[in-house]
Amino acid sequence: MLRQANRSMCLVYLRRIISSEYEELWQQWGTQESEAFCIKIIESSMHEKQPVLRKRLADVVAEIARNTIDDNTGKQTWNGVIQFLEFCMSVNSVELREFAMQLLENVPNLFGTTYALTSQDQFIPGIKQMFQGSLLYAADAGVRTAAVRAFVAFVVDNEDDDKLVHAMSELIPAVIQVSINLSSVHPRC
Numbered sequence: 001m002l003r004q005a006n007r008s009m010c011l012v013y014l015r016r017i018i019s020s021e022y023e024e025l026w027q028q029w030g031t032q033e034s035e036a037f038c039i040k041i042i043e044s045s046m047h048e049k050q051p052v053l054r055k056r057l058a059d060v061v062a063e064i065a066r067n068t069i070d071d072n073t074g075k076q077t078w079n080g081v082i083q084f085l086e087f088c089m090s091v092n093s094v095e096l097r098e099f100a101m102q103l104l105e106n107v108p109n110l111f112g113t114t115y116a117l118t119s120q121d122q123f124i125p126g127i128k129q130m131f132q133g134s135l136l137y138a139a140d141a142g143v144r145t146a147a148v149r150a151f152v153a154f155v156v157d158n159e160d161d162d163k164l165v166h167a168m169s170e171l172i173p174a175v176i177q178v179s180i181n182l183s184s185v186h187p188r189c
Helices: 002-047 051-067 079-090 094-106 114-121 124-135 141-157 162-169 172-185
Strands: none
Touching: 002 051, 002 079, 051 079, 051 094, 079 094, 079 124, 094 124, 094 141, 124 141, 124 162, 124 172, 141 162, 141 172
């Protein structure tokens, strides 16, 4: 248990370092080391069994993804994070699906910002399918709950994009159903 607590704290510190010193860190490491680091973080995320550590890893991946959105173009420059997100949604793993939803909750503009709407537009059908699959995921309520949080964060972050909001509005009945199911499991006293 102490080892898990130590690893958790290390991941918290790592996220903080990436958050505050990203530019300097990435410049010092260079392209090869930065890419190797990103690959190692993704691999660690895929194999982590402890939920707390997986959540901390999602926070680290999210911080890198946030910093790899180009300020000038609004495009995501870390293609590996999008590929990993797609992988998480394609495998039959509760842990990886929940990880993907946590990642999207933390970085709703993971696919790019409003400056890169054409870039994000190409992902709309896949994003919609990803949310739908997670909102309706029968195997685990945690995935459905994480999907609701990620969906809301995604829609709010993109509220100025009428086309995207309209496309996502078809999923609102599924969001409501998950909410109803949650309220029936956890009724207020």
